[in-house]
Amino acid sequence: MQASGNAEASSHRTKSRPDYRKELLIDEKFWRDLQPYLATKGYMLRPRYMPNWTPSWKDGDFVLDFEDSTVNLRSPIMDATRISDGELVVLKRVFPSDHPQEVEMTQYFSTEPVRSHPHNHCVPLLDTFEVPDYSDSQRLEILVLPCLREFNDPPMKTIGEAVEFFRQIFEGLQFMHSLHIAHRDAMVLNIMMDPKPMYPNMFHPVKKFLNRNFKGKAKHYTRTARPTKYYFIDFGLSCRYDPENGSPRDIPIFGGDKSVPEFIANPDQPHNPFPTDIYYVGNVIRDRFLNHKTHGLEFMSSLVNDMTQDDPESRPEIDEVVSRFAVILKGLHWWTLRSRLVYLDETPFKSFRRYVEHWFRTTGHALFFRHALPTPS
Template sequence: MPGNANSIPPLSSTREDNEDHYRTLLRTERRWRDIQPWLESKGYLLRPRYMPNWKPSWDDEETKLDAEDSQINALLVVMDATRLSDGELVLLKLVNLSENPDEVKTTEYFSAEPLKSHPRNHCVPLLDILAIPGRTSSDYSVILVFPFLRRFQDPRMKTVGEVMEFIRQILEGLQFMHSCHFAHRDAMDLNIMMDPKSMYPNMFHPIEKSLNRNFKGKAKHSTRTAQPAKYYLIDFGLSRMYDPKNGPPLDYPVLGGDKSVPEFKKHPRDQYNPFPTDIYYVGNMIQETFLDKTRGLEFMTTLVADMIQDDPSKRPDIDEVVRRFDVLLRQLRWWTLRSRLVYNDETPFVSFRRYVTHWIRTTGHILLLRSALPTPKQ
């Protein structure tokens, strides 16, 4: 999330709450600063702002705007870092084991062999786990290290084929979790990410993602068709494994990022099977991200409508969703997959310019024999 000392996202419109949020950010920054030497001893280097003896590099508000060390990470429990062994950009996440043990257990489960190397596994891989020394059970006790990912729709997808490959991967990933008897329970848009390394070979600045890592100049990138991307499900804080020997699972609602789940709104104190709720989450993500905002994916309307039905018992299970999606995908011609994804917010001038650019780019893709369905190599 882009941000600096002058653009901290407020939690409320009231001045008092904004000031509280700013103070929370400062306390969080000091926490990262305090453990920076220990992190470096473990092989992870934070940005200059978080060094123990850091002093601002800017002289005034004008020069502050161009200063890399003015960039604040406003997400509180996560921090970017450079892995010293290879210079890779990684994400550090603070997790309180006493409050959230399931996240660590689920992440470790899908990051251990043989599941880790399974081609259908789209759970974000765990690179490392660090136990913070001197921490008590009332404080964050471990740091999970992940690849540094990017929002799945940043930059926007450009073709029908790029969207279909994205949906294919996410359905595949959810199907894999369900086959392992895990429900994600928060599979909304913010918990679906893209591995950007293929599109951004030199990566980008972790806060101001439009800029290079050195905060100078634009971060160059390719399209997904030229460099296919892999997508991941993240954030397993609400995920849970259910023993199939006990029959269809029942659990009380947990409110994740998507507050629109029909069964939770109607009867919030009842127990529900969490697997149909996962179907709703993904279907609603497709509806709100693509069907409501673009033209060219109308063939997905019926399947998505079935996924987001109010009655969870009427929603197809993930195997049926994948089967129906595969049928739809096989019916699409190459020219449909290569067609431009038209966004509803385009002006006529922007639309014309994008059409011209699209067909020039598409001609190059065809000549270079690039697939209309950009599936990354395993």
């Protein structure tokens, strides 16, 4: 009887649990309610977020085949289409009371002459506007940003592609630091890439392996064939410091990377945020490329080890990082850069298949005189 009772209770809970594909989540309702205003600003959300949306599928249909069953789980972020040209963009809601620097910082990086500087790797701002009469206690601003993609999705194919990624993020961090700005959250999720060169027809903003129309796989090229640019995003914790005040000190704010040694050791003690930025970027390389993840990038170990030292005062400044990296790059033969980046979790069959694919792909790149270090023009 007890077993039967448990089964009955479990069945009841299953039946009473709302179907999140048929019913909008709380954060999705926020965007649905905002859609009429967004339309007046020139942005249209997907059908799921229309005010009178009802599911397009019927009982018995395979729900995942229907685009409007795709749920957005990134609460402050929503994809949208710019009505004027059909461009896929991203909307980010920002409450200045929570992140007072974010709008100002994002705007600054997109203001001339900073915006067009060749070393600027901060995500460009396309548009921004305040939502009127949102709340008596909180202002709400919407940032309109380009639709980016995770920096290693799809995975890099060659050592040269990885090295170009390192070069760009070092360059971008050096540019920020030259302006006396510390990112303060330059972790793995806050470094992304411009997908347009690799995905000329783009992709579905949630199911990124599919085309925008939700039919068929999204075609893409390699980074060597279509070089791309990498960007830092999310300036909610970023801060600009006055060099006249000497070495800056700030109380730690834990961002996405919780492993910062000085924060763990002394969470209540002010620290210089610039060496912490060095740690963040070094840790991205250590965690995603070194540490038994890939084979072929061992030449980066010494620099990365110095960037991630426990003692922040012992870490190199970004100018030294860039200089040392330039020496490393100069010593790499073109054949090394064209070599396959081997991921150590590959099965023997997958490894063999990738070697064959790499041989044919690299032959094609050489015939078309594509650079082994795919730097965007």
